[in-house]
Amino acid sequence: xxxxxxxxxxxxxxxxxxxxxxxxxxxxxxxxxxxxxxxxxxxxxxxxxxxxxxxxxxxxxxxxxxxxxxxxxxxxxxxxxxxxxxxxxxxxxxxxxxxxxxxxxxxxxxxxxxxxxxxxxxxxxxxxxxxxxxxxxxxxxxxxxxxxxxxxxxxxxxxxxxxxxxxxxxxxxxxxxxxxxxxxxxxxxxxxxxxxxxxxxxxxxxxxxxxxxxxxxxxxxxxxxxxxxxxxxxxxxxxxxxxxxxxxxxxxxxxxxxxxxxxxxxxxxxxxxxxxxxxxxxxxxxxxxxxxxxxxxxxxxxxxxxxxxxxxxxxxxxxxxxxxxxxx
Amino acid sequence: xxxxxxxxxxxxxxxxxxxxxxxxxxxxxxxxxxxxxxxxxxxxxxxxxxxxxxxxxxxxxxxxxxxxxxxxxxxxxxxxxxxxxxxxxxxxxxxxxxxxxxxxxxxxxxxxxxxxxxxxxxxxxxxxxxxxxxxxxxxxxxxxxxxxxxxxxxxxxxxxxxxxxxxxxxxxxxxxxxxxxxxxxxxxxxxxxxxxxxxxxxxxxxxxxxxxxxxxxxxxxxxxxxxxxxxxxxxxxxxxxxxxxxxxxxxxxxxxxxxxxxxxxxxxxxxxxxxxxxxxxxxxxxxxxxxxxxxxxxxxxxxxxxxxxxxxxxxxxxxxxxxxxxxxxxxxxxxxxxxxxxxxxxxxxxxxxxxxxxxxxxxxxxxxxxxxxxxxxxxxxxxxxxxxxxxxxxxxxxxxxxxxxxxxxxxxxxxxxxxxxxxxxxxxxxxxxxxxxxxxxxxxxxxxxxxxxxxxxxxxxxxxxxxxxxxxxxxxxxxxxxxxxxxxxxxxxxxxxxx
Numbered sequence: 001x002x003x004x005x006x007x008x009x010x011x012x013x014x015x016x017x018x019x020x021x022x023x024x025x026x027x028x029x030x031x032x033x034x035x036x037x038x039x040x041x042x043x044x045x046x047x048x049x050x051x052x053x054x055x056x057x058x059x060x061x062x063x064x065x066x067x068x069x070x071x072x073x074x075x076x077x078x079x080x081x082x083x084x085x086x087x088x089x090x091x092x093x094x095x096x097x098x099x100x101x102x103x104x105x106x107x108x109x110x111x112x113x114x115x116x117x118x119x120x121x122x123x124x125x126x127x128x129x130x131x132x133x134x135x136x137x138x139x140x141x142x143x144x145x146x147x148x149x150x151x152x153x154x155x156x157x158x159x160x161x162x163x164x165x166x167x168x169x170x171x172x173x174x175x176x177x178x179x180x181x182x183x184x185x186x187x188x189x190x191x192x193x194x195x196x197x198x199x200x201x202x203x204x205x206x207x208x209x210x211x212x213x214x215x216x217x218x219x220x221x222x223x224x225x226x227x228x229x230x231x232x233x234x235x236x237x238x239x240x241x242x243x244x245x246x247x248x249x250x251x252x253x254x255x256x257x258x259x260x261x262x263x264x265x266x267x268x269x270x271x272x273x274x275x276x277x278x279x280x281x282x283x284x285x286x287x288x289x290x291x292x293x294x295x296x297x298x299x300x301x302x303x304x305x306x307x308x309x310x311x312x313x314x315x316x317x318x319x320x321x322x323x324x325x326x327x328x
Numbered sequence: 329x330x331x332x333x334x335x336x337x338x339x340x341x342x343x344x345x346x347x348x349x350x351x352x353x354x355x356x357x358x359x360x361x362x363x364x365x366x367x368x369x370x371x372x373x374x375x376x377x378x379x380x381x382x383x384x385x386x387x388x389x390x391x392x393x394x395x396x397x398x399x400x401x402x403x404x405x406x407x408x409x410x411x412x413x414x415x416x417x418x419x420x421x422x423x424x425x426x427x428x429x430x431x432x433x434x435x436x437x438x439x440x441x442x443x444x445x446x447x448x449x450x451x452x453x454x455x456x457x458x459x460x461x462x463x464x465x466x467x468x469x470x471x472x473x474x475x476x477x478x479x480x481x482x483x484x485x486x487x488x489x490x491x492x493x494x495x496x497x498x499x500x501x502x503x504x505x506x507x508x509x510x511x512x513x514x515x516x517x518x519x520x521x522x523x524x525x526x527x528x529x530x531x532x533x534x535x536x537x538x539x540x541x542x543x544x545x546x547x548x549x550x551x552x553x554x555x556x557x558x559x560x561x562x563x564x565x566x567x568x569x570x571x572x573x574x575x576x577x578x579x580x581x582x583x584x585x586x587x588x589x590x591x592x593x594x595x596x597x598x599x600x601x602x603x604x605x606x607x608x609x610x611x612x613x614x615x616x617x618x619x620x621x622x623x624x625x626x627x628x629x630x631x632x633x634x635x636x637x638x639x640x641x642x643x644x645x646x647x648x649x650x651x652x653x654x655x656x657x658x659x660x661x662x663x664x665x666x667x668x669x670x671x672x673x674x675x676x677x678x679x680x681x682x683x684x685x686x687x688x689x690x691x692x693x694x695x696x697x698x699x700x701x702x703x704x705x706x707x708x709x710x711x712x713x714x715x716x717x718x719x720x721x722x723x724x725x726x727x728x729x730x731x732x733x734x735x736x737x738x739x740x741x742x743x744x745x746x747x748x749x750x751x752x753x754x755x756x757x758x759x760x761x762x763x764x765x766x767x768x769x770x771x772x773x774x775x776x777x778x779x780x781x782x783x784x785x786x787x788x789x790x791x792x793x794x795x796x797x798x799x800x801x802x803x804x805x806x807x808x809x810x811x812x813x814x815x816x817x818x819x820x821x822x823x824x825x826x827x
Contacts, residue, residue: 195701198691198698199697202688205677205680205688208677208678208679209674209677212673213688214674215634215636215656216656216660216740217656217657217659217661217689273679274679275679275680
């Protein structure tokens with residue numbers, strides 16, 4: 001018996017060392033490897049690729065996608081999904097632009113649109129939690145609702161706010177663009193929310209097995225609704241970064257982001273199974289997409305071909321991660 | 329036995345199957361006569377599944393010879409096995425849910441016309457086949473609408489439709505309640521009388537004694553012994569002894585514990601509006617057994633008490649205080665635990681690591697908002713050691729054995745700290761040794777003052793662990809048994825509604 005305990009403790013200690021590096025699981029290792037290869041190839045062709053300036057450039061370009069990928073990842077880990085987040089960000093950006101144009105102050109407008117985004121996420125969560133319909137269908141519908149509302153608000157025209165609100169998208173603190181700082185802060189927030197809070201742990205459990213979570217006395221509905229609401233709030237921030245970077249907004253400015261965020265999350269190892277995957281992985285998923293785009297631009301790959309390559313990458317990454325699963 | 333029956337249809341010599349680090353089957357010898365039922369028994373992991381997987385062609389043996397009708401094979405492929413006439417019915421086999429039983433039975437062999445299926449003909453053939461082995465089955469019913477026992481019959485008929493020489497049945501009575509196991513045994517005897525040889529695998533030794541001509545006991549990949557059913561002194565406990573390799577009491581000897589006052593009470597519980605009220609009380613430190621056949625409403629009663637399903641009416645009291653939970657959140661807050669029957673479905677988070685499974689209900693102990701990860705690690709290691717769970721902290725629960733998974737479920741509730749444990753079939757699908765450990769755990773929990781309500785369909789378990797047993801029949805209490813009244817006969821009488 002005492003022997004047994006020793007063995008157990010020893011193996012637990014070994015695990016504890018390993019678990020400290022557990023965020024570097026195999027999928028992430030592969031991702032980093034691919035990113036390094038892409039970087040080497042790109043810089044061999046064009047030495048401008050491997051500069052700090054270009055790195056900041058890439059990070060700035062992916063900041064909106066990165067923030068939305070955090071939303072998507074948190075939702076997927078909780079067993080959910082929201083493919084309306086792109087158009088939700090577009091709608092929020094549209095409302096913000098209209099408010100600025102109507103002469104409202106920046107603080108008032110920021111707070112208003114973030115609250116609106118929170119409510120939109122809450123509505124998604126409420127419908128999903130109470131109807132028990134698969135989130136894919138609900139958010140697919142809401143995706144069009146948000147687009148339509150944005151079209152009405154903007155009157156179908158782009159709204160320009162050039163120079164009125166550049167802080168989030170274009171300003172820098174020291175050498176670092178603000179949008180990158182916001183992205184990294186949200187990443188840290190999401191990471192610790194998942195890893196270190198009871199709330200995050202319960203989300204993980206709900207994603208892993210909602211029925212077992214219910215019978216473990218977890219208020220499943222409350223958690224589902226609140227994570228969609230929280231995701232909405234973060235989407236609000238993404239919308240603000242988006243409009244700030246572009247200096248203008250169209251109703252469909254956010255349309256492409258939802259599926260790209262889904263792709264980045266899956267490339268990073270987040271799965272539809274829920275409860276699995278790491279947010280650090282999702283970060284590298286975003287980084288890979290960003291570096292690929294940037295490298296292809298610098299090398300001069302035709303933009304239509306870029307689209308094909310992007311699609312192929314998503315398929316390959318998903319297949320590879322599934323092979324890993326089958327081996328288990 | 330008749331002489332002409334004594335030709336060996338299957339003879340296996342020195343069959344060995346090695347997996348990295350383990351010999352799943354070690355120089356195993358086995359033979360099967362024409363028209364006999366040869367049972368394989370052994371604990372989980374003894375090598376039974378490995379053996380039948382070699383026979384069905386799923387595994388290639390490391391070494392050894394397989395003789396079928398005196399023809400030597402080094403290994404079988406699935407195709408070859410089928411061609412020779414070996415059919416295996418696994419417990420987890422899946423048929424097509426949306427088509428009829430008859431269509432499933434003849435799926436792939438409805439070959440008299442290339443394009444069209446003659447539904448009338450296959451229905452007739454399926455019916456004949458069912459009659460032949462003496463079972464009544466609606467062969468025209470859509471498969472998914474059949475009861476689990478009938479679905480099992482369809483699987484067996486599907487195998488028989490291939491006209492096998494050797495039929496391998498893996499736990500064929502899993503889906504049946506105690507009363508109906510006889511149906512399967514009668515069916516197997518009919519199949520045998522048609523000249524088919526049967527390899528029969530089951531955990532229930534009483535069932536084995538009724539169905540077997542010979543019994544081979546496996547332990548750790550080795551053949552321990554082969555018995556003929558006619559041997560004098562052959563009984564379930566002598567077989568059980570061979571299975572575990574040391575004396576084991578089928579009837580676990582429970583230490584007497586001190587039982588306190590009544591603390592928990594269920595009053596006027598009705599799940600369906602037209603059934604009688606259910607009333608019972610449980611004392612501190614008492615283990616109350618709940619017996620009943622499948623479908624009698626045992627699990628529903630448990631879930632209703634826990635607030636997991638809606639009840640028609642009824643109240644739950646703890647120490648005279650009304651704590652009737654309207655949902656599991658409240659039940660957990662009031663110190664009630666529910667250990668569900670199928671832990672994989674709704675008891676465990678199979679894809680999450682062990683430590684997350686253990687702490688999920690009792691997270692409040694680890695901090696207000698943030699989890700104290702160091703404390704979590706330390707406490708979880710304590711529980712793993714205390715319950716002797718063979719695992720590491722970070723292992724996903726899906727990789728644990730059934731017994732260790734059950735211990736994780738128990739640890740989860742102990743970590744939370746509960747007063748009342750409602751356990752539904754606590755030893756389903758776990759091996760003999762792990763069962764004993766679970767019993768010891770329950771006994772010591774009861775001794776520490778917790779009350780346990782144990783739903784079970786295993787007689788030895790109910791009889792040896794429970795201080796008191798109530799028998800449920802059709803959502804009502806049909807009998808209450810105390811002390812020496814707790815016998816198989818009395819419990820069975822309760823199932824049937826007899827007094």
